[in-house]
Amino acid sequence: MFFVVNKDKVISVFVAVCTVFTLFLMTTLFAKMPDKTVETASIKKQLPIYSVDTNEPNVALTINCAWNADDIDLILETLKKQDVKVTFFMVGDWIEKNEEAAKKIHEAGHELANHSYNHPHVNNLSYDKNVEQIKKCSDLIQKITGKPSDLYRGPYGEYNDTVIQAAKDNNHETIQWSIDTLDYKSLTGEQMWEKIEPKLENGSIILMHNGTENTANSLDMIISKIKEKGYNIITVSDLIYKESYNIDSNGIQHKE
Numbered sequence: 561m562f563f564v565v566n567k568d569k570v571i572s573v574f575v576a577v578c579t580v581f582t583l584f585l586m587t588t589l590f591a592k593m594p595d596k597t598v599e600t601a602s603i604k605k606q607l608p609i610y611s612v613d614t615n616e617p618n619v620a621l622t623i624n625c626a627w628n629a630d631d632i633d634l635i636l637e638t639l640k641k642q643d644v645k646v647t648f649f650m651v652g653d654w655i656e657k658n659e660e661a662a663k664k665i666h667e668a669g670h671e672l673a674n675h676s677y678n679h680p681h682v683n684n685l686s687y688d689k690n691v692e693q694i695k696k697c698s699d700l701i702q703k704i705t706g707k708p709s710d711l712y713r714g715p716y717g718e719y720n721d722t723v724i725q726a727a728k729d730n731n732h733e734t735i736q737w738s739i740d741t742l743d744y745k746s747l748t749g750e751q752m753w754e755k756i757e758p759k760l761e762n763g764s765i766i767l768m769h770n771g772t773e774n775t776a777n778s779l780d781m782i783i784s785k786i787k788e789k790g791y792n793i794i795t796v797s798d799l800i801y802k803e804s805y806n807i808d809s810n811g812i813q814h815k816e
Contacts, residue, residue, distance in 0.1 A: 749778025
């Protein structure tokens with residue numbers, strides 16, 4: 561008896577068997593991985609607070625101190641005239657070089673916050689080095705105010721999960737901003753206001769710097785315009801929620 565073998569049929573059967581075997585292997589492999597897949601999907605990037613969801617017409621004005629202190633007296637004079645309190649994010653070595661200016665800021669009733677010790681690119685640092693940057697600056701703030709800082713802003717606006725976790729583990733909330741005046745680019749006061757006005761809303765956090773060309777002499781005008789829009793200027797600590805909150809994917813802090 562002779563069997564006639566059809567070559568095309570043999571190839572078709574072989575391909576079908578290989579396909580079934582491959583699908584079986586893939587099904588078995590993925591069946592062992594669902595927990596890891598779900599776990600990975602559930603991990604969220606940590607975010608700082610850019611602004612706050614609030615019905616109150618409050619905004620926070622923040623001033624980064626990293627360069628000189630030549631304009632601090634004028635800034636404090638303007639803030640006193642306008643009867644507002646703001647948050648100064650200070651670099652630690654700025655405090656060491658300008659301790660009397662830092663004391664004046666504290667004595668005037670403003671908030672001192674942490675802006676690292678020597679303004680490095682913190683995204684390039686290890687967890688331990690980030691902790692060191694935060695602690696060294698916080699110790700200098702405590703020396704002036706009698707208590708450690710609890711607000712942190714990364715240099716250059718940098719942050720990643722390591723940076724935020726280092727801050728969080730050392731009792732610091734990481735704060736960014738929703739409005740950048742770009743004052744460090746030597747903008748005039750009018751140009752700064754053009755950056756502020758369209759974005760101004762309840763819960764905004766505004767970024768400014770001391771030691772720039774026009775910030776100190778433009779501050780009075782800018783504060784007046786913010787007030788004319790119906791907003792109160794308060795410190796970051798008075799603006800943010802301290803507990804029972806979440807931060808959405810846009811960095812907006814919401815009360816739970």
